[in-house]
Amino acid sequence: MDKEQKKELEAYIVLALILSGGIYEIAIKRVKSIYSKQAKDLDKILEVVGGKILTSWAEDRLVISATKGKEALDEVNTLVTKLMAEELKLETKTLTDILGEVAAEQYTAQGYSIGLGLKGYKYSDAKLKTIEEIISERVDGMNWINRTGVNKAQLEASLKDEIAKLMKGESTPEKMTRNVKKQFGMSAFDTERLARTETARVQGRANEEFAKENGVETQLFIATLDNRTSNTCQHFDGQEFDVNDPNKPIPPLHPFCRSILSNIPERGWRPTTRRDNLTNDTVAWQDYEAWKKENGVVNIYTDKKSKG
Numbered sequence: 001m002d003k004e005q006k007k008e009l010e011a012y013i014v015l016a017l018i019l020s021g022g023i024y025e026i027a028i029k030r031v032k033s034i035y036s037k038q039a040k041d042l043d044k045i046l047e048v049v050g051g052k053i054l055t056s057w058a059e060d061r062l063v064i065s066a067t068k069g070k071e072a073l074d075e076v077n078t079l080v081t082k083l084m085a086e087e088l089k090l091e092t093k094t095l096t097d098i099l100g101e102v103a104a105e106q107y108t109a110q111g112y113s114i115g116l117g118l119k120g121y122k123y124s125d126a127k128l129k130t131i132e133e134i135i136s137e138r139v140d141g142m143n144w145i146n147r148t149g150v151n152k153a154q155l156e157a158s159l160k161d162e163i164a165k166l167m168k169g170e171s172t173p174e175k176m177t178r179n180v181k182k183q184f185g186m187s188a189f190d191t192e193r194l195a196r197t198e199t200a201r202v203q204g205r206a207n208e209e210f211a212k213e214n215g216v217e218t219q220l221f222i223a224t225l226d227n228r229t230s231n232t233c234q235h236f237d238g239q240e241f242d243v244n245d246p247n248k249p250i251p252p253l254h255p256f257c258r259s260i261l262s263n264i265p266e267r268g269w270r271p272t273t274r275r276d277n278l279t280n281d282t283v284a285w286q287d288y289e290a291w292k293k294e295n296g297v298v299n300i301y302t303d304k305k306s307k308g
């Protein structure tokens with residue numbers, strides 16, 4: 001590879017990194033349709049509880065006959081079951097679509113950028129079966145579809161429990177409403193954590209697959225230059241690894257991890273620039289530690305807050 005080619009290749013790998021960031025951002029935006037369904041379901045449940053149960057609330061207790069009470073509770077529980085099944089279906093379908101596209105786009109972005117950089121370079125296409133395997137891969141014995149099912153079942157059980165407590169006089173309308181909103185809030189947070197972590201995982205796995213299929217030998221760990229980067233990711237930032245190293249760190253290394261293990265053309269290769277995520281500027285290549293020192297950055301997770 002001559003100097004000119006190297007320069008060209010650099011530009012394209014930087015392009016691959018930008019594409020990778022773009023693929024992630026687009027994926028996360030698409031998850032919003034899930035949140036709007038969750039918000040509607042919360043409103044619907046509170047509305048039906050209001051109409052069927054809270055109308056019988058007088059002073060500080062529920063005044064309702066056993067028959068009517070049972071009827072109302074059955075109706076609310078049936079609604080909760082139905083809405084949770086709809087949410088599970090929607091979330092599984094939406095995330096399956098998003099993650100499938102992420103895997104294919106990430107793989108193509110790798111080939112596209114490296115292919116543009118090297119004249120005559122042809123990369124092999126991602127296989128459909130590989131993409132399916134990447135999406136459904138298990139981490140710690142469960143994949144994201146299993147986790148979504150568990151989260152939804154937990155939400156369903158806790159919603160029913162809150163409403164049952166109200167019926168039994170163990171709660172108040174205010175307390176029930178507060179707790180139901182809280183449960184939905186926790187569920188939305190689970191969805192976001194899962195979507196972000198899974199998107200990062202699928203991107204990482206697509207890079208791995210590209211490396212395997214196309215003879216890439218070396219990878220570079222790139223974390224994010226800002227004040228939220230985890231201790232582990234700060235430590236690995238700027239280190240290179242053999243593709244076949246069984247101990248190499250493959251992101252995501254923790255929930256919400258934003259690091260990547262980027263395919264690079266050869267040992268010792270580094271981009272000349274990178275993005276400073278605090279200022280949104282392009283800065284000369286340096287590792288996290290050097291960047292942090294130079295800019296006096298205080299990391300919100302790993303640096304003790306100074307007193308005063």
Ligand SMILES: [Zn+2]
Pocket residue numbers: 230233252253254256257258259
């Ligand atoms: Zn990380």
